Amino acid sequence: MSAIRLARGFTGRSKIIKFEGCYHGHDDSLLVKAGSGALTFGNPSSAGVPAETAAHTIVLDFNDIPGIEQAFNNWGKDIAAVIVEPVAGNMNLIAPNAGFLTKLRALCTQNGSVLIFDEVMTGFRVGLGCAQGLYQIKPDLTTLGKVIGGGMPMAAFGGRRDIMQCLAPLGPVYQAGTLSGNPVAVAAGMATLKQIQAPGFYDKLSTRTRQLVDGVSAAAKRHDIAFCAQSIGGMFGLYFSREIPTSFAEVMQCDKAAFNRFFHAMLEEGIYFAPSAFEAGFVSAAHGDIEMEKTLAAADKIFKNW
Numbered sequence: 313m314s315a316i317r318l319a320r321g322f323t324g325r326s327k328i329i330k331f332e333g334c335y336h337g338h339d340d341s342l343l344v345k346a347g348s349g350a351l352t353f354g355n356p357s358s359a360g361v362p363a364e365t366a367a368h369t370i371v372l373d374f375n376d377i378p379g380i381e382q383a384f385n386n387w388g389k390d391i392a393a394v395i396v397e398p399v400a401g402n403m404n405l406i407a408p409n410a411g412f413l414t415k416l417r418a419l420c421t422q423n424g425s426v427l428i429f430d431e432v433m434t435g436f437r438v439g440l441g442c443a444q445g446l447y448q449i450k451p452d453l454t455t456l457g458k459v460i461g462g463g464m465p466m467a468a469f470g471g472r473r474d475i476m477q478c479l480a481p482l483g484p485v486y487q488a489g490t491l492s493g494n495p496v497a498v499a500a501g502m503a504t505l506k507q508i509q510a511p512g513f514y515d516k517l518s519t520r521t522r523q524l525v526d527g528v529s530a531a532a533k534r535h536d537i538a539f540c541a542q543s544i545g546g547m548f549g550l551y552f553s554r555e556i557p558t559s560f561a562e563v564m565q566c567d568k569a570a571f572n573r574f575f576h577a578m579l580e581e582g583i584y585f586a587p588s589a590f591e592a593g594f595v596s597a598a599h600g601d602i603e604m605e606k607t608l609a610a611a612d613k614i615f616k617n618w
Contacts (some may be wrong), residue, residue, distance in 0.1 A: 313339035314487045315453050315469045319393035319426035321485035322478045327387055329394040330354075331374040333403030333560030333590075336395055336430050336455075344369040374400055375409040375558050380419060388423040393453075398443035401433040401592035403563045405542060405549025413449045420452070426475065432457040432467070436505070437594060438545030439514055446545070462500030465491055513597065517546045520604065521595040524548060527608040535615040538567065548593045550574075550585070563590060574614065581610035 316328060316339065328341060336342045344354030344366045354371040356363060370387065372379045374396075384391065394416055400406035420427040429451035434443040436459045444451055453471035460466055470476060478485045491497070507513070525541035525548050532539035541550050551557060552567035552574070571589035578585055583606070586593050 313337060313342075315428050315455050316341060316393060316395065317487070318469075318475060318478060318485050319428065319453065321483070322475045323392045323424065323426060325390050325392035325425075326368045327370060327390045328368065328392055329370045329372060329380070329383060331372055331396055331400070331560075333374060333406070333563065334395075334397045334400055334430070335402035336397075336432075340365045341369050342395075344371055373559050373561065374403075374406055375412050377409075377412060377415050380415060384419045384423055384425075388419075388425070391423060391425045393426040393428050394420055395428040395430055397430045397433060398447060398449070399434045399438060399544055399547065401547060403560050403590050404551065404557070404566075405544065405547055405592040406558060406560075406563065407542065407544060408447065409558060413447050417449050417451075426453060427451045428453045428455065430455050433592065434545075434547070435459055436508055437547050440508065459504060460501045461497040462502075462504035464494070464497035464500045466494065466497035466501055507597075514545060517595065517597060518543070520599060521546050521548050523604055524595060524607065525550070527604070528611045531608065531612040531615050534612070535618055537615050537618055538570075539615075543595075546595050548595065550593065552589070577614045578607075578610055581606075581613070583607050583610050 319328070320326060330336065330342060330344065332345070340361045343356065343358045343361050345357040354366050354369045356366045370383055372383060396416060398408060398413055416427055419425070429444055431442045431444070431454055435456045436442060439446045444454065451471065452475060453469060455467070455469045457467035460468060477483055480486050521543040525543045528550065529539065529541045538554050539552055540554065540556050541548060542556050550571070552570035553565065557563045557566060566589060568589045575585055575587055
């Protein structure tokens with residue numbers, strides 16, 4: 313919400329672009345679903361969101377380069393910001409296709425629009441430099457949450473100095489929060505950030521996550537289950553599909569009933585995945601050989617009796 317307000321205040325423009333299946337909080341202008349066409353202004357996805365507010369949001373398909381090009385051709389000088397999860401995690405794990413993030417960066421630069429990376433989910437999960445470090449794309453603003461508070465309530469946004477100086481008291485864009493800078497959350501976040509800087513931390517985390525997705529995929533293949541999986545850093549996606557999806561539409565074609573069956577069967581075995589077919593999963597440094605062996609054995613048992 314604050315990053316969008318800042319982008320609008322900085323540019324003096326109203327329109328924003330978001331991508332179908334990406335979630336950026338419950339601000340009115342972001343609770344918007346795609347309209348009837350592939351390239352369209354959005355419609356409210358929650359009661360209480362005025363249509364006039366939703367009308368300022370353009371909803372596109374993730375990884376759709378022609379769509380983003382057409383949007384800027386149509387409304388480039390009116391677009392304040394593009395906000396994106398650089399690795400989508402709120403419609404299951406969807407990785408950016410080659411060139412997608414680069415194209416967003418180029419079009420925002422050419423049109424004077426603010427590129428916002430929502431790294432609330434990817435922040436410090438895919439690497440110490442977050443997704444922007446992993447893909448070597450520098451956004452204008454970054455939003456962070458979750459991990460920077462070590463599990464405590466905390467969030468932050470930051471970016472280019474000339475944009476940030478538009479915030480009060482230096483500039484005219486208002487931002488405030490009762491819990492801003494809460495010392496307990498800051499201390500917890502600092503402790504977490506120190507631990508993840510340990511040598512080899514992300515190599516171990518990535519290897520452990522690949523062990524999970526490769527192991528579950530192998531179990532499914534042994535028993536001829538339509539299933540695939542992928543991981544980026546400590547994030548992973550499980551899909552009851554023959555092909556890894558690259559968009560919201562493709563995610564929706566995955567077998568949700570099969571996922572629900574798998575989720576409940578794994579829960580009976582003491583393994584608790586996220587209870588939604590449309591949510592990325594996370595491996596942590598606390599997961600070791602014992603947890604992994606138990607998980608993969610449970611998955612093989614379930615697929616054998618599928």
